[in-house]
Amino acid sequence: MHALSSLPSPWWFAALLPPALWPWRGRALLLALLLGTLLTDWHAQRRLDARWPESAYNEERWLRGTIASLPERADEPAGEDGAPRRTWRFAFVPEPDEDLPSRIRVSWYRTDAVPAGGQCWRLKLRLRAPHGSLNPGGFDYEAWLFRQHLGATATVREAEPCAATGAWPVLRLRQAWSDRVDAILGARPGAALLKALTIGATAELGDADWDAFRLTGTTHLIAISGFNLALVSGFAYFVLRWAWALSAWLCLRVPAQRAALFGSAGVAAVYALLAGFEPPVARALFMLLVLVAAAALYRFTQPSRGLALAWLAIVAADPCAVLAPGLWLSFAAVGAIFYLVVGRWRPEPAWRAAVRVQLFLSFVLAPLTLFYFHGLAWAAPFINLLAVPLFALLTPALLLVALAGSLSPALAGAWLPPTATLLEWVLAALQALAAHWPMAWLPSAPPLAALALALLGSLLLFAPAGLPLRPLGALCLLPLLWPPQQAVRGGLELQVLDVGQGLSVLVRTARHSLLFDAGPAYEDGFDAGASVVAPYVLTRGLRGVDLLVLSHGDRDHAGGVPALRRLLRPMREIGTERGEPCRDGERWEWDGVRFALLHPPAAADADDARADNDRSCVLKIDGPFSLLLPGDIERRAEVRLLDAHPAALRADVLLAPHHGSRSSSSPAFVAAVGAREVIFASGWHNRFGHPRAEVVRRYLDCGARLSMSGEAGAITIFGEAGALRVERWRERAAHYWNAPAAAQPYWRTAGEALPAQPCGG
16 A cells, blocks of 8 residues: 555545455455554554645744754854854654644754753744655655654744643753753763663764665664664563562562563663664664563463564554554564574574574675665674673663763763773774775675565574475575666656756766766765665666766765765766866767756966856766757857857757756747756755746746756656657655645746747747
8 A cells, every 4th residue: 555656545445345344264364454554544544644734834833832852953053153053953743733744854054052852942933835846766855754743844044932731751851861961961972872872863964874784784772773672671571580589579479580580671661761762762762662561461472472462463553554664674683583593493593592592683684784784794793602692781781871970960971981982992993993994895786586585594503303305495595695777768768857956967878887976965964965866877787877977066976986985986077076077079989878067268267257057067978869968058158159169059858957047048049949848956945046937937938848857856868769758756645644746836837927029039
């Protein structure tokens, strides 16, 4: 159901109800399927109904409510008065109002205020409907908002603190611990890691930290989830069992094992609350409680039933939880452990069992990791053999430090500095491993069939001894090493990716690939190179690209370059600080398709008065159809191109210069190109107003068909049977939680409202 573009009508359920009630062998299964689908539809529709409407985009309203999460901070340059200014992001819960979403994702830019979790604020918010970039294989921001029950995004225009309500006690406790750590440790790396491992506050960990965790396969140890919960619960079990057994009176009334079992479940519940009860933690707690209940009722002889019951409890409470990668990874890990250790008649030494479990987890989780994250840390099994025992000791110890530090400021002052130093040693070790381990990350996105075959192969390889098919498991893993490339349709294929207000274009011929620009990257963590461009390239079956052409150095075009170098390793670069300069006159040919650089001129001086935009690299491609990629050139560069290359400008497809700004796309340039398809690489409702209405009108007057990446999602163009085919990803593959493609987009309506003019006039 989650694969549908829209939720099914209630009439479908009414049509399926009679066969589900009729007495036949499969009615129980059909009835369960019908009830599950109906529950999912009800949950999903409630969330969609609670969203802020697109028709009220940018409407401003005063709202009183509570900050319902630990605010995420990003430091900004100091203001004129020298005071620190920061950007904050947090979940905001307004006071109940039937016209408002129950939770809003708020961004508060460049402020000297210090919001805190649990505080009451009266905010003037500029509200927006959920909308994000949409690309094959890329991060779906709208899906993330949907899973987090966030019905709108907003920016703060004005703010007034209001009296505290006394609610949200757990959040206030978490905020108090965060404030105490900041007061004692400041901005040390150890402080960020300490808060991540004790209260689940990971926002202060930097990109370099997450890269180290990703490359070493230790992310699951840092982001609080099932592993951390199991560690704390297991530690509590053994401590409580030992302490309970010291009293014969207590043991006569409740066996030590049962007392420790229930006590450890209670400790895990408290830890989950302190970690923010985020969805991964809540799912892990539900799973743990179900398994504890099964053990307490002496029904643990079949762990698979307990695991199935935990799945049922989680999915019944939130059917949309199946959209989260963490749910599948958590259950796959627990199921893998059961598969490997339960029912084996020959016991193993503990160290050997631990090695087998770690290796098997790495094998069985590899297909899911490749599916969700488009890559694999091949060193993870070896590093985790040391990291898992280390964090098994660290996590309970850190919680004891947090408990003591929360109760006594003196103990906090004495214990937190050495604790932070220890964590910094651990972080430095992981960073060193990530930096020096050869080819630590293997980027790849094999097709679903190859992943399913690899999962089967993992189960065969670690099956009980004596199974005759075990050697076939190794063969099942081979397709992961050589993922098939998707064929290029028509000999030349162009993909304009939806990277927001920025640009990245993939051009493919039969055996070669070129990336034109890398998309934006910002301090708040969004990197289009890592989250959009690289995943898309990998899902095409490519391990890298032959050539990266950078039009110019503006952040919205060049921000993703470091991520692309790390993940795709371009064989050659043009226009980057490490690559060759982009100069008029260079030409090459791939698979019968001709490429030519038309601008800037070879004699251009980088220090002249020419604007950076007008030094953009301009690429012309001629094959089954022709296309022109002009970067961010403005009118001065357009005049130069009209003088130097009047015939070469003619193209079937044009990427509108400078996102459709009024400083480009002059009437003479638009007429000279004469494009049939024009694409605006602009963000949805971007703050620059691109594409400008007069520019849209100009292209319409010349008979071009128009598309905008921010509205259409990724746009693919190829030639077929002598005609140009255009595919817009939001029209083709959007899910029901994605904003639908507008029949008459706002940017086109604005252009059509202007009076028509002769083409080139």
